[in-house]
Amino acid sequence: MNDVQIACESDTDLEIDAALLFYRARANGAVYATQHAVRVVDDRPALLPGVPLTLEALAEFADLAARRTSYRGFVHERVVYLAPNVLVWWVPACTRRVWFQHTGELGNASGDCQHPPLVFVATRGKWSVFSLRENARPDARTALYRAPYFNVWEDGRICIGNVVTPDTIDSDSIKPYEDAFFRSRFTHANADKLIKGRGGAVRLWKQLLAGAPFPLHQLIDAKCTLADVVKTISTED
Structure with missing residues (x-):
């Protein structure tokens, strides 16, 4: 697995908070997602039992991602x-x-x-x-x-x-x-x-x-x- 580089504007301590798991059906490609809280024991994170990812939670996640990946601003007239x-x-x-x-x-x-x-x-x-x-x-x-x-x-x-x-x-x-x-x-x-x-x-x-x-x-x-x-x-x- 490759190392992940996280760039921040200032010194920031990051702690693992939650995890999303995605499941894909081989037959039709349908996707199912669960959200898991994370507990750290002896400096090792462990996933707790998950719950289905709600549309509200998914929308919040998508909005956070969109703020970094999608264009926001005035649209060119052409x-x-x-x-x-x-x-x-x-x-x-x-x-x-x-x-x-x-x-x-x-x-x-x-x-x-x-x-x-x-x-x-x-x-x-x-x-x-x-x-x-x-x-x-x-x-x-x-x-x-x-x-x-x-x-x-x-x-x-x-x-x-x-x-x-x-x-x-x-x-x-x-x-x-x-x-x-x-x-x-x-x-x-x-x-x-x-x-x-x-x-x-x-x-x-x-x-x-x-x-x-x-x-x-x-x-x-x-x-x-x-x-x-x-x-x-x-x-x-």
Whole structure:
């Protein structure tokens, strides 16, 4: 067993007070919990008989834990879904600079160009992006489209590579996530088809770098809604 390091702001004496035991049913995964008082005899703690953990006690425990683990504060205006270790937000259509480090026609091109409305999804160890057809705040029923960027997989996952992403997942990390994405060097396509039309993504970005408007009608349907993505995240978690 590994040692547990407990950090306190000042010298604090900690004494064991109680213990929670969780039982899981193999058949259906149902969880049962009991709470046990602890008695210390000869400097050795011993569990006393337990009692079922009540909803009130569980709520108190969850609230104490949430004060340390969950985000508390004003929610960013572009957040559309927020849960512990899950953040979903949208970015209106905009003009931003991009950089390429491409072995093909784009080479080391860079410049300001138009971008479609986007939806970013950040979770522990995973980061995804999708496009929108309409420049409006999405809701659960909004259809998502593939984000036509290099370094993005067909299912929306972003290849992080050596990009530094925020350590926390909350409203304050939106700008660092966006900067990490847009300021990265787009190097190669991670999907066979990122956009409709001849020439694919390479032709698209050459035109955008030349000042063309973004062709929203050429976005490829991701065949999912925002609710579908959130449901998938919840299942994986």
